[in-house]
Amino acid sequence: MFGNKTKTLLQFHNHHQIITTKQFSFLSCLPKTPSLNQIKQTHANAVVSGLHGRTVSHILSLLLSLPTLPLPYCLSIFHSLSSPSLFAFNTIIRCHAKSPNHPSLSLSFYSLMRRRFPYLRPNQHTFTFLLHACSKANRVPVILAQGSLLHAHVIKFGFFPHVFVRNALIHMYFECSCRDSSKRVFDEDALLRDVVTWNSMIAGLMRNGDIVDAEKVFDEMPQRDVISWSSMIMGYVQNGNLEDGLECFRLMRERGVRPNEAALASALSASAMLGLLGYGRFIHSTIESLRLRVTIPVGTALVDMYAKCGCIEMSRFLFNRMAKKDVWTWNVMICGLASHDHAKEALELFQRFIGEGFRPVNVTFIGVLSACSKAGLVSEGRHYFRLMVDGYGIQPEMEHYGCMVDLLGRAGLIDEAVELIETMEVPPDPVLWATLLDACKVHGFVEMGERIGNKLLQLDPNHDGHYVQLAGIYAKARKWEDVVRVRRLMIERVNNKLAGWSLIEVDGRVHRFVLGDRDHEHSSDIYKLLETIGLRITEACHSAKHLTCFA
Template sequence: MFRNKTKASILRSRPSLHQVKQTHARAVVSGHHGPSTLLHLLSLLSLSSPRYALSLFTSIPSPTVFAFNTLIRHFPPSLSLSFYSSMRRRFLSPNQHTFTFLLHSCTKHVNVNAGVQVHAHVIKFGYACHVFVRNALIHLYSECSRVGSSKRVFQEDTLCRDVVTWNSMLVALLRNGGIRCAEKLFGEMPERDVVSWSTMIMGYVQNGLFQDGLECFRDMREKGVRPNEAILVTLLSVSAQLGLLGYGRFVHSTIVDMRFPITVRIGAGLVDMYAKCGCVEEARTVFDGMVQRDVWTWNAMICGLASHDRAREALVLFRRFIDEGFVPGNVTFVGVLNACSRAGLVGEGRYYFKLMVDGYGIQPEMEHYGCMVDLLARTGLVHEAVRLIEGMAVAPDPVMWATLLEACKLYGFVEMGEKIGNRLIQLDPNHDGHYVQLAGIYANARKWEDVVRIRGLMNERIASKVAGWSLIEVLGGVHRFVAGDREHKDSSDIYKMLETIGLRIPEAGLLAVTS
């Protein structure tokens, strides 16, 4: 009677270590600590107290394969292999679970040498065609960067495969950087589940093929496969990075159509996507409609408002963030200081910078200094910005000096601009923008000889420059352009439109500043 109640109570719940020990003690005192009870206790203790489990295991007179498998499953490879050896010395025959647990243990601890030994025993005992064991072998070799071995196991028996087998091979190829091989394998799969689709989408994203990942998601939806949260969050992040509003809205519509719960992660992804795609009102609507929010959600909204020149709203939201008990971090203050910078709020910027350091003990990073330098430079406080840079705990990057150089050009600080411009050219002699900025300062000061000298220096030092590209989304398609591009199928129409725009600009009374 006690034995049945003990087993049932253990299996129904998730007892603590203390409760398991109490149950064990009661079983011993009552004399109902037979093999069946001990095996169930062993299974629970292997997770919470390996040492206690080992002690319990040694008290079993004739441990079964199940008992050995339980220990093999939860111990590191060195001990797992020792238990396996002990099992064999007792002339107990391993089963499919034995090898699956052994291989998982080797995979978890990335022990390919032990895994190869286990593989040899898999073949010896005739389990090479068992699908669970084969999947564990493919996964082991994949984790240990032995994709060739994964392929050989995969190809050994074409009839002994399930969707997990294909998924494991897909992961192995992607882990090795073989995106096109993975793409081919994905096309050959007889059956795909959500893991197959998510693996392929993640593979595209990790290899920088963002548009392919988004198209893969579209195909997935057309085939009626329900996505998981990881896919949705990843694709929202991709849409945000590339500014692809159409794709972001498609992901959002999928979430709505499928009545997918707006979790904290999905909500933060939507807020970030809409803000970075220029739709700050939609970002705010999502934010206000969320039942729960974490720090990242607040950060996304504060940074989004700041980047859209809605500084006052961003600062009000920050104070609300504090009032609700959240603790700001590095990213939060980047958003706050960026808001102050864009709005020229010098007093507020100084206050929040001091609050960050003295109030929350956050050491300023390059982004925080960058916001402050930009704020001071925008408002003509160039000398204060220089003092801030010179007092930084980290070495300033060229972007900060370039910000100051632009301010020197704007406010006519020729002498300081000359010093900063020459320093920038020394720091990064291959960046053409620095030469152009310095030449602009000389031009404003009508130092034409210096303009010619700097332009000549730029032509000498920068023989070739990698062209930057632009990306736009039109009617669901993504188009890439570089300067002077003639490869686009509509390039002739594009250049005709550029000519028309060039003619209309002067007609509208807008004149180029050529100095």
Template sequence: MFISKTKPLRCLTKHISKFHLSTALFHTWHFLSLPSSPSLTQIKQAHARILVSGLAADARFMGHLLAHLSLSDSVPLGYCKSIFRAISFPSVFAFNNMIRCLAKGNSNSPLQSLALYSSMQRGYLKPNNYTFTFLLQACSFASANTEGIQVHTHVMKLGFGNDVFIRNALIHLYCACSRVENSKRVFEEDALCRDVVTWNSMLAALVRSGQISVAERMFVEMLDKDVISWSTMITGYVQNGLLKKGLECFNEMREKGIKPNEAILVTALSASAQLGLISYGRLIHSTIESVNFPLTVPVGTTLIDMYAKYGCIEQSKFLFNCMPKKDICTWNVMICGLALHCHAKQVLALFQSFISEGFSPVNITFIGVLNACSRAGMVSEGRHYFKLMTNDYGIQPEMEHYGCMVDLLARAGLIDEAAQLIETMVVPLDPVLWSTLLGACKIYGLVEMGENIGNKLIQLDPNRDGHYVQLARIYAKARKWEDVVRVRRLMAERTRKIAGWSLIEAQGRVHRFFAGDREHERCYDIYKMLESIGLRVAEAGYLPNISPVLHDIGEEEKENAIKEHSERLAIAFGILVTEVRDCIRIVKNLRVCEDCHEVTKIISRIFKREIIVRDGSRFHHFKEGKCSCLDYW
């Protein structure tokens, strides 16, 4: 009764008489009952049972072993070859599975499958559609265009040209070999021989080649879109710099009720973080929660990074603590995020926890740690971690590490030590480091040294307007107006100055302001609010710091110029249109000037508003008259 009802044993009766069924043969049933994704250990156990059962010469059993191995993520090629060699007369099934084992991208030898295919032909075995699918996969992994064309020729000669799986593999092959026109030709040859994978393969080929507008038209034509179709399109937009379109595509997918996969969520969160659009980021996060998507390492890490870039560092910390599993990337994102928000002590504490968890720091880990020390002026700690990085962990300093140390030393007034560090660098010199020293010369009023470094920088990089601005500010602070005029004239002749702007997201869109901007539709209201702010901060004891203004003009004109800086216009607009308890979030492309920094602190106190400004250097959290940077930036 047991034998007659057991399907695997019915297969065996074709090879062995049921009257000679032994106890050993009974155990082979366990082999045929392997799970769909068995581990290597389980496969080897099944192999052992076959050997003990005396069935090692049975091609069917050995072929099934190869089939399971071919589905494994990590293929032990030596083991696969030994099994294949044990088969006296391999069938097409056995050949196909051995080809598939060799064809995998992690086999390091995908083109060996072509040699095996030649061996198969010499044995007068006729390949089937699976054979060519695996061969084309091998050519794709190896980006072997010439060999792929030869396989394509065999496909056509042997009459497999209308097999949809082979056509999909051909499209993918030519895409992998950057032959998108060939992919198009295969796609267009037979409009009736297509499935959703065909469309997705062609869509991916177009996106990969940067033909985003063509991909867009094809996406609209697709009648049957699956989650891969949406993922390809969203990723295509983001990879081609069309971040807003990528987020709009995500929103459309969400409205159609399609559940996103991990790749879509990570891509959309990354795009949102780059744009600094908190409304989109929160929408994506709410989608994750509404579909009960697990907080996987990639999704959790990207959420932490996104909130850190929005200025919501507390939310980043909450997510970090909630994650059930973290990898080294998660820890590094949290360390760098805290550093960006000037939480130096928390960074150093987190670094110690990171080490205690058994992780080994890498390049980016120390960038975060040294950045934190630099932003907090922790000189002795910075020196300690710089030595720890090189002496204990053998990490060679790169430009970012040197940049943190030079900034730390220069701001602490240790300009000679910073200059010596630059001179002893083992990586190619970046003018940005001398620019950091130039900024320190302005802070400490070192006109002669600043003049030397400024002139050196202008020679090294004459097209960068920042060098001229820094040098002009040093001259302006020393009231050397003729030199200011000379440097600014040189700047006008040689460079194109980058205009300062500030962004604020409000009322469902992003608003951009420039200094002295009069283009906004609520310009009148903004300047009325700016006037009101000016009166209230003056009553609170504010006195303008006009040193950043580089012109030899009247004091009143300088004060007016500072009052209309882009971040002040954005703050005025933010007070106008947001609720009293709402945080005002601003992104500025350049560094906040000293006067705007001071006045923003006063605004946060008298208006009882939290204001977060992300400038070209770091995040500033203004609250109750104080800034998170402690005026050290």
């Protein structure tokens, strides 16, 4: 009897080839996950064993399928085969398709097979691997050209009815933004669909921002799995429909579906961005009640959610409890501490982060510079800004400049902040000038504030906040005529101010409101309650005045 690994190899091999017990005696001694040295030893034994070339080729073809085999060694085995089998070609095509660096080489090996070994007929696995490799191309025109050619070969060799091939075609066309082509493949035969086909359509439509079409596909699915639900939740969150993402998570739990990592991380992200602590706690309790494994992405999302919802102590507790952390886990904790004015702790954590051997990224320095800004640590902020550029080669982005301008503005170093903005390599965002304008108001720099304010009105004349800031500077300097002038300019230029909105979470549901909103299903009850509250406030004020008269 052969070991489990040998049985697996047998299942993968071309069933038309006869493999003897003697041939597999070389493979049966291999452990389930052999090391490279063990594979090389088996390879050497097969070569020097005296077996004839065809038998050795069969053994080497099977060695190619070992998951622990490095790609360069796979190539050396493949090139040693005088007559590679379809199994060998499929294996080397699959290895390159999975490679992050050279997936396009899969197509080169397919071309080699068609030119030099025309008697080898590709099968459904060949095209599935090739289409996945094609989807990884960096340029859309390359994907489309290669993918269309493969599509033609799929039809030519009669593999279009294979559902795995159709799924790969759908994914490939979505990768090159050919939504209509994906939909045509999906619609051509309604009987040739599995749950992966439906999930591929949902994921592709959501990536394209076609939320309504994705919802239609989701509603029409004959059966759904956790991937279907997580694709919808992720799609809602990535497209900014945060409340819909949370509602979808709630419905998934009502249906008894056990959430996966993607659903949990996405729902926690939505809770964090909306500041809905109650919903975040509901997701956390779901993780604990179902005893789900807290992976690094889920743990990081929990730390981030609690930090952004104001519970920095819980955030810190979960961070310290995580056995494994990645760069993003440290980033969210550093940024969380900075946003809660724990500047010293944030900077100490950054030093621990460096000590653990992690390399900071741009987001790391946003947290560090924000901590310096909140605490007014000017010299430290300058140091970390230089360290980011000179020490780690990270080019400053708008957020980094924003932190530095805020830091310098708070310290009253307006001239230095202006110089920083004017020497930026990228065009400055009006927000930077607005930050500086606010600093001018705080420190009473009227002339500089007037210059920056007028510059802002030229850059962004439709933003009412800039007029308010400039008018505030004039008011502080008691220049009332200028206050009136700026107010009139605002009335003339700002016509379409967006209405503000608010939301509240009740019993796991998110309710959103705008000024004068009458669309809510309980709007009449809400307005009646508001009237009652208003009457009680009026009565309370009247009672207080009445009591004051007798005091």
